[in-house]
Amino acid sequence: MTPHARLHARIRLTRLIRRWLAPVLAVAAVVAMTPLLAAPAGAADGTVTVNLAQRGKVPTRAGAGFLYGLDQNGSAPADDLLQPLRPTLFRGGGARIAGHGWIGDGYAAGPGYQVRLTSALDQARRVTAAPYGAAYHLLVSDVWGADTEQPAGTVYPCDNGDCANWRTFVGRLVADVRASGVPVRYDIWNEPEGTSFWPRGVNSAQYFQMWDTAVNEIRRLDPSAVVVGPSFGGYNRTWINDFLARTKADGTLPNVLNWHFSSDPVADATDAKGVLAANGIPAMPLTMDEYLFSQQQNSGYLAWYLDRLALSDISAAAHAIWSDCCVAGTLDSVLTSGRQPTGQWWVYRAYAQMTGNLVATTNANGVAVAAALDQGQGRAVALLGNQSGQTGTTTVAVNGLSAAPWLVVNGTVRVKVERIPNQSPLSAPLTVSEGNVAVTGGAISVPVTHASGTDAYTITLTPGGGAPGTGTVTVDGDTTGTGDLQFQYGPNWGLTTGVPDMYAGTANWSHTAGATATFRFTGTQVALRAVRDVDQGRMTVSVDGGAAQTVDDYSASRDASAVVWTSPVMSSGAHTLTIVNTGQRNPQSGGVNIALDRADVSQQAAPPPTTVTVDGDTTGTGDLQFQYGPNWGLTTGVPDMYAGTANWSYTAGATATFRFTGTRVALHAVRDVDQQIIAVSMDGGQETTVDGYSPSRNASGVVWTSPVLPTGAHTLRVRLTGNRNAASSGYNAALDSADVTR
Known part of the structure; x- marks a missing residue:
């Protein structure tokens, strides 16, 4: 738990840092030809590896823990929201429940003490029993009353050398816990480094009097008790070393070494083991009862942290709480206030599905991956997260498939890529792609283009094969010839290789009218992927000699593998797609280049719905384009928004429209302390108001989702109402992107 003072200070700092939304215009230099081969500014492309042949430990689900995640009596959230996460750790002690604990009862056992202990025991009773079998860290200082709301003039344990009342409290607590029969671990004092929890100084003489008194009394009454500590508010090698040296000398070492908020749990756990060894102390379990600061609590960073925890020697860790403290039953805001899953909940669910054995992985450019292989479940699961707001393309190189021959059927493995956006609520992850992928040399490569720096991704491998002519086949643009699933280029086309953000690293391009x-394929539908960038022109596409449709490849920001056109569903059979460079361009474009990336061919009668993400700065009057009226501005280089762009206005009555073909649309926009109320309508229908105010910033969350619509063309309209929440400091509105379901 974080004290009010520290929490408010961090919120103020975060808000100052995030005041990016000023009307500042960035001017991009237009460079002919070569920009189509470069990655977007700020992107960090790279390759991470998963080696299924190198198997390690059974996954411990170390990160599946929650601080104050349950409601007061432990009954919420419901099992259908809790069991899928397979939690391993909970921590609590009745913090902030009215009565102020032992302190509020006049340093005695009264109703304030009892209500907090009852809450903790009710919670522990549920989660330590089947089917959970989780550990419960009982925060002793919470029951005593040190939750940052203790009154002025509080007498702390062992003030003036007098530990008698503290000893009485600990004795009563242990007796009551033992009488309940509920198994708990005693976490003696929260963040005792001179904070509002313990103002008597880090590793001070009084601190060790308090600690030794508690440990000796706990072990006198319950020799088998597990003691957790010191629970410092961050990993500090000097503090931990001094604590271990002193408690070893006093005979009061904890059974579990605990701290909070490691910057990298792998590195800190390794260092902590070295400190134990240097002090001649046998190895003990390492835990972290709080992780993730408020600005880190998004899908992408959570996945990165869980990946690092999976590979670390930390045995258990709990997600920190920064709002709705302390008995809201939302798993530390992993669920909404109405207890609906968020993006973070789906990340935890994916983490829980990593069963069997962990396999060897490598990371790159701020992207971490952890993966597990489980033949009993018939799958391998990889979880990708990022530490640095990654927006480039990460290639996941999966090796060692020869060591898992049950995954390879008819020379293929089935690959499903899912995106977990940082969205609240989120009904389900978004399927990016799914289909059989040919295995070559016991390996496959899976490109993952990060739609937003706050997204997480999962890759699930299951046995390939299936009936002939089913699934989705991806064909690189440089697979050439005159046969099935091959491209054929006429005069005036060139080839560039080694392009890091394009499929197989190849770009087939032309700038000649x-x-x-042509692309020949057998199937029922084709999606053409090509570069969208500042120097791209217009092309026409047609299938089987039908009417040609014009596709504008211009975009203010680069997407090297965008789906620029998708055919209708056709009868199963042989078809030919024809692409022609028109030699024309959008007035904003700096060139007439066309660069083809690949084609995705559907070979199934009824392809499942797909989701297309469109940046708010993809502008025009056509399909999958935004159009802005007067009084709108553009800011680029915004790290926590899709493609780094924000289209904004603060003028009442300003409108924007988004045209799309599909069955549903989800609008992403900024929620922050200075946002106003917008009105959203579909196809000229009734408006729905959306309040953009939030006490903490979410730059790319879904603020409104349409109902399911008839398949066809639709128009979404956004209007600034000029009204605001009373708590908001401004009238800004900033659009991020839209997700279209087709």
């Missing part, structure tokens, strides 16, 4: 390419 009339240059023609």
Whole structure:
């Protein structure tokens, strides 16, 4: 738990840092030809590896813990929201429950003490029993009353050398816990480094009097008790070393070494083991009862941290709480206030599905991956997260498939890539792609283009094969010839290789009017992927000699693998797609280049719905384009928004429209302390108001989702009402992107 003073200070600092939304315009230099081969500014492309042949430990689900995650009597959230996460640790002690604990009862056992202890025992009773079998860390200082709301003039344990009342409290607590029969671990004092919890100084003489008194009394009454500590508010090698040296000398070492908020749990756990060894102390379990600061609590960073925890020697860790403290039953805001799953909940669910054995992995450019292989479940699962707001393309190289021959059927493995956006609520992850992928040399490569720096991704491998002519086949643009699933290029086309953000690293391009390419395929539908960038022109596409449709490849920000056109569903059979460079361009474009990336061919009669994400700065009057009226501005280089762009206005009555073909749309926009109320309508229908105010910033969350619509063309309209929440400090509105379901 974080004290009010520290919490408010962090919130103030975060808000100052995030006051990016000023009307500042960035001017991009237009460079002919070569920009189409470069990654977007701020992107960090790279390759991470998963080696299924190198198997390690059974996953411990170390990160599946929650601080104050349950409601007061431990009954919420419901089992259907808790069991899928397979939690391993809970921590509590009745913090902030009215009565102020032992302190509020005049340093005696009265109703204030009893209500906090009852809450903790009710929670522990539920989660330590089947089917959970989790550990429960009982925060002794919470029951005593040190939850940052203790009154002025509080007498702390062992003030003036007098530990008698503290000893009485600990004795009563242990007796009551033992009488309940509920198994708990005693976490003696929260963050005792001179904070509002313990103002008597880190590792001070009084601190060790308090600690030794508690440990000796606990072990006198219950020799088998597990003691957790010191629970410092961060990993500090000097503090931990001094604590271990002193408690070893006093004979009061904890059974579990605990701290909070490691910057990297792998490195800190390794260091802590070295400190134990240097002090001649046998190895003991390492835990972290709080992790993730408020600004880190998004899908992408959580996945990165869980990946690091999976590979560390930390045995258990609990997600920190920064709001709705302390008995809201939302798993530390992993659920909404109405207890609906958020993006973070789905990340924890994916983490719980990493069963069997962990396998060897490597990371790159701030992207971490952890993976597990489980033949009993018939799958391998990899979880990707990022530490640095990654927006490039990460190639996941999966090796060692020869060591898992049950995954490879008819030379293929089935691959499903899912995106977990940082969205609240989120009904389910978004399927990016799914289909059989050919295995070559016991390996496959899976490109993952990060739609937003706060997204997480999962890759699930299951046995391939299936009936002939089913699934989705991806064909690189440089797979050439005159046969099935091959591209054929006429004159005036060139090839560039080694392009890091394109499939297989290849770009087939032309800047000549009339240059023609064809793609022959057998299937029911095709999606063409090509570069969208500042120097791209317009092309036409047609299938089987039908009417040509014009596709504008211009975009103010680069997407090297965008789906620029998708055919209708056709009868199963042989088809030919024709692409022609028109030699024309959007007035904003700096060139007439066309660069083809690949084609995705559906070979199933009824392909499942797919989701297309469109940046708010993809502008025009056509399909999958935003159009802004007067009084809108553009800010680029915004690290926590899709493609780094924010289209904004603070003028009442300003409108924006988004045209799309599909069955549903989800609008992403900024929620922050200075946002106003917008009105959203669909196809000229009734408006729905959306309040953009939030006490903490979420730059790319879903603020409104349409109902399911008839398949076809639709128009979403956004209007600034000029009204604001009474708590908001401004009238800004900033659009991020839209997710279209087709």
